Amino acid sequence: LQAALSNNSDGAAASSREAFRQAVVNTLERRLFYIPSFKIYRGVAGLYDYGPPGCAVKSNVLAFWRQHFVLEENMLEVDCPCVTPEVVLKASGHVEKFTDLMVKDEKTGTCYRADHLLKDFCKEKLEKDLTLSPDKAAELKHVIMVLDDLSAEELREKLKEYGITAPDTKNPLSDLYPFNLMFQTSIGPSGLSPGYMRPETAQGIFVNFKDLYYYNGNKLPFAAAQIGQAFRNEISPRQGLLRVREFTLAEIEHFVDPDDKSHPKFVDVANLEFLMFPRAEQLAGKSAKQMILGEAVSKGVVNNETLGYFIGRVFLFLTRLGIDKDRLRFRQHLPNEMAHYAADCWDAEIECSYGWIECVGIADRSAYDLRAHSEKSGVALVAHEKFPEPREVEKLVIVPSKKELGLAFKGSQKMVVEALEAMSEKEALEMKATLESKGEMDFHVCTLGKTVSIMKKMVSISMDKKKEHQRVFTPSVIEPSFGIGRIIYCLFEHSFYTRPSKAEDEQLNVFSFPPLVAPIKCTVFPLIKTQKFDDVAKIIAKSLAAAGISHIIDITGTSIGKRYARTDEIGVPFAVTVDSTTSVTIRERDSKQQIRVSIDEVASVVKEVTDGQSTWGDVMWRYPTHSTAHTEEE
């Protein structure tokens, strides 16, 4: 469905998106926001470095994440290793299921993702084959649309039906087979302990549940959080920074009583209104719509308050970073997208030149993960609710008579006993009733593969009253999981614009990062190269440092216009120009408005507007405006 949404627009829109992306990416690479890793060795697909401004943006985004989630919500932050032994990822299901379907060029051995080949084939046909019948075109479009939902069998069929061959060589392709996306390694020198680089940070939290629950005073709900690297050995990475082989995840695991998913702070976000794309709208072919979060929860569109609370918090997080709220939507997973155990799942999707991109997943994973690790490790990962008063509960008691069963079934006795003990409450009560009325009953024993006859004397079934002092249960997990690199890339696109240069016939690039995110908050320029202005610049730099504001001085002799352009291009929100020894100008990046401020006030004014205590509009009122004529025009 997603693929279709980003592909059925016409060619002109697509090429303008391409051109826009190229402009953004060129600027990002030229200013070292990021660098293809190991470039001097011709790089490795899907690996990127963050250069100095990119690294600063990333560390600002992570600091804000920690503030917005960990500190404001009192989460327990942990930090676990990337190297993970196989047993953990067997329990989580990754060893068996974390795969993509792959085919090989039968002669050269080159590997391809099977769905990529099918998609490329359909797209090329649609774009280039002028003889295509309308029926065939509709069919190909449908294939693209349902691509993500195809089973291995269906994918195999389609590759065969369309006679798809290896793209470069036209050689025949191998049968398709699953390729595990985890980087495998070996722990220790023996070669006998397989391990993997974690594909997500979540498992490190789940395996620590018992300790964290204790740390939290054995109380629910609580959330644990982790920021760290994760790894996916993609078959053939595409889409630049969006699909990479190593990336930073920030994940939250909020543990909650499955019987009470209310959230005390839900009221704080209930009035937020934004684009939501519920399951019903998707299935009806409609588009996303503005909804009030409180209503979405009360109407049951969103499964519960805690899930809703995190959706609201994620909305606030992303928009405060500078993501355009009109290009952000929360899309509910369709039943076939969701794991069988998940109660509900919403993705925060951000629209960029690649289409709508999943940047945050917010899933109610129910008790799946804790149960899986309890089972595999033998350690109970459960919570306890102590009752204020002991409660009287009825409990099923099944007592098979081993003697009678032994006489009747001899060597099969053990299997019959186990089958009787394993009956559900419903089955047992039915048996009790039948035995009481008829004296005997047919009973199927799976482990024997046959039906036996159970007599009344062979088993006693009763409901006993018992006092219970507590309830023991496996908590549900609500997991907001953030792809930090994807968020940052979308932020780059949403922040980028160009404006004409006055001096020359060219476009100037600007990143309109909010101060929170900007890699550097302030630049300082002496207007002309003279010792006294350089000295003032140094005094200002010192006061900015003391106020904790990241800044750079640019004393190169180039024109002030060029220096503004250079600083706009890495998204510095404020520029101080030293044009006298008593007062200086402060220029705001997007409006290009300037105010005149005395030297000893500069740091406090810049701090006010970068900390978010005041807006530029606020300070504009308080200081005289400065004509831009003598600076921008140069």
Added chain:
Amino acid sequence: LQAALSNNSDGAAASSREAFRQAVVNTLERRLFYIPSFKIYRGVAGLYDYGPPGCAVKSNVLAFWRQHFVLEENMLEVDCPCVTPEVVLKASGHVEKFTDLMVKDEKTGTCYRADHLLKDFCKEKLEKDLTLSPDKAAELKHVIMVLDDLSAEELREKLKEYGITAPDTKNPLSDLYPFNLMFQTSIGPSGLSPGYMRPETAQGIFVNFKDLYYYNGNKLPFAAAQIGQAFRNEISPRQGLLRVREFTLAEIEHFVDPDDKSHPKFVDVANLEFLMFPRAEQLAGKSAKQMILGEAVSKGVVNNETLGYFIGRVFLFLTRLGIDKDRLRFRQHLPNEMAHYAADCWDAEIECSYGWIECVGIADRSAYDLRAHSEKSGVALVAHEKFPEPREVEKLVIVPSKKELGLAFKGSQKMVVEALEAMSEKEALEMKATLESKGEMDFHVCTLGKTVSIMKKMVSISMDKKKEHQRVFTPSVIEPSFGIGRIIYCLFEHSFYTRPSKAEDEQLNVFSFPPLVAPIKCTVFPLIKTQKFDDVAKIIAKSLAAAGISHIIDITGTSIGKRYARTDEIGVPFAVTVDSTTSVTIRERDSKQQIRVSIDEVASVVKEVTDGQSTWGDVMWRYPTHSTAHTEEE
């Protein structure tokens, strides 16, 4: 040498160190500062998680590192992937040389580090064999002392001589062989691109030198920095948190002109005085001594100002974190410890219960790394110095006469030509002189493995005058490299102490973290359980949050003394006790002194003392002291 220093103290001291370590480690594990990773699956040696307070300490240490180094020194921070293709680590020498020597139990296949077995054997003999002759004892002590310097051959000999067998089974051991300590993996689906998890972050910076130099305006010196995970697949990890298989490194690569290693800010650290342990003192069997850094540089004990500057900055960094300066020393590498290319190297060593531990290495690595990558990648990683005026320089010109050499050496001509062209200036000028005086000269050609006779007509050697506009050179690299986990562990030991409990006959544990490092800055306790005190506590919590101070509220009904003990044990420096609705007390952790402050001043006072604007002593003067009687005694 190191091993000896930590082993020749007597048994009593050793067991008191053990007891101290056990007390620290018990507290750290119980309060979840760290957790053996994947504990519910019985863990993996050498992998640890940071739990909530440990994770907070780590993130405080990293934030301060970024402030102290990256921001204050305007370094270029980058963020590169952990997955690294083989070619990069072949160039750096890691594929060939990053190994430990290993032996296997010949029957069970269990692996051991060869030096560990030898050390354990010697230690056990010394401790338990009462029949040991004084000569033999001296020999075993000597082996322990020189353990790190033994060659593979010497190690093999010793294992054989002492008849060392596998420790658990007493089976014979295999011959020793090198085991590469990098975690190996495979990039992409083909299985044809070997890769490794990086063993250090430095290589990511070196391969980006060209872009970073450009980013810095093609100017030297500049420094790049990186914080990230590194991996070493240890054969058998020991020493708890000190030797682990995955750890956080913070590394700086400072690129500098090899002809000018002065540092403009050296004056700022020149007067620092601390424990240094120069090569001469170590070789003479003396101990470390107090030295003034400026003198150490001016006397040539430390090779250059830039190296000295970083030594000073590292001293400030560590002591501000809370490392005890009397248990911190800077030890110079002995010639045999240092790589052949290194100009000088100093380790910041911190003394803890395991002995003196290398926590920061500060090395002048000369041009080695950049040259290695230039050579392997074919991309010139060099700097340029433009001369203000073109300079006349003399340049060696060697022109072998291919014709004459071909006639004389036929098929070997190419090798002789290359050998002649590869002569150093000194060799060439000697040859010139010899050929002019004698007409011929013997010349060894390595690639031929023999000496040939060179005649005057076969080569022309001259010094030509040339105008040069710039100098092209490979920068030197000065590399301070920080093992963050080791620093944090030593900090735990240096901060830990116990004091008697007044109420009971037990010891209370305290971590005396400075506010900068403390995982939580302030706790808030209502003295007794009542709604009005709870409300005040909430108001204070809100004002602390607004001031950006991490805090927790403890409203459990336990005695205030127990609550103080609990908060002391995770190193919270300040505790606010709500005992009225107008004013409250603030207690300092180590002195247990309390002052009384009005509710609306609490946040600003706590901020002052946690930010480092004021000391506790400063604020003590300004507010009335509160008697501790009614709180601590409970």
